[in-house]
Amino acid sequence: MKNDRMKDQYRVNNQIRVREVRLVGDEGSEVVPTRQALDMARQQGVDLVEISPNAQPPVCRLIDYSKFLYQQKKRQKEMKQKQVKVEVKEIRFGPQTDEHDYQFKLKHAQEFLTEGNKVRAYVFFRGRSILFKEQGEVLLLRFANDLEEYGKVEQLPKLEGKKMFLYLAPKKIGVTKKSQQKRDREAEEAENKEAVEKAKNAETEQNTDEQQADSLPLSGGIFDNAKNGAEALRKLKD
Template sequence: MAPIKQKRVKEQVNEFIFANELLVIMPDGSRQGPISKTEALRLAEEKGLDLLVINPNQKPPVAKILDYGKFKYESKKKTKDLKKKQHIILNKEMRLRTGIGDHDMETKAKKVREFLEDGNKVKISLNFRGREAAKPEFGVQTLNRFFAKIQDIAVIEKPPKQNGRFLDMYIVPKKK
């Protein structure tokens, strides 16, 4: 048979408390001055509740008498609500070339428009090949032409900047 794996306990509860002396907060909010671990466990057991260390770094550690199952349920519920409310902003990228045609530029602008409407940040990279890198002003003109197609819903966060063989520009959606 395979050995049984033990779960590592994140929180110190009841018998899994390491400290010998604790400052205990009762369910009504009153404090019981530094008392022994066994005395604190006895108090919790009398009330039919659990003993949870809420601040292990303090001297003596602070423990609270509470219903541990209810505590875990409420903390899970809180984190779930926080995740639900947060909005994740993704970084999208669109690559262009200096000699891009008008129709191709329209198609790429339409896609970037979709990214911006979803609230994402977009990096527009213009790739130079061969001798094109010798004249970066052509790249800047292409990026300006591209931005003119989406300027009604976008704002330039970072202007065009040379980055090796790429000319990068960052745009974000306009604030409503």
């Protein structure tokens, strides 16, 4: 059935009834009368296949029709294989999700988005918990912010019945841009680290100076003892 549908997509040989066509091949293209193109096809033992009927004039190829259909089918199969199947992964929260559960689900969402899947996160309000819908919205907004490097928001939190949904799509593969919040945090950490290093170096220099200062009296005492000893020896000789 598929091959029959594909055959109906193209006009071949005598089905092509325009005055002239553009023949394309490995050596280029040329516009020739349709009758001449049909004669060329018969001489080469192939078919005249119309591959672009909307062009002016229509574009045709000289090729065996069965071979042409096989090439088209193979090309469609390859294109289908290259298409990435995007799945939608769900992440469910309660309006009062604890921090441990939040971090666990955040990690899963990062993995889903990294793999190229979409994420549909929602907060389910059971019974009177609908009173905490603002708290659920804050939770989903935090979730979107924490996933800023992995995905982009397709739909902000929206209440539908007893569920509030947030939709995220994966970002394009490439160099992940850091959020401004993370850049500021890293800059602050770098400054703190530099300040700690400076403090350590200053402390080390101070300790070194103190050790040198403590050693000076000792050196002076040894020098004085040596000097006194020399004078004593000199007096004994005298």
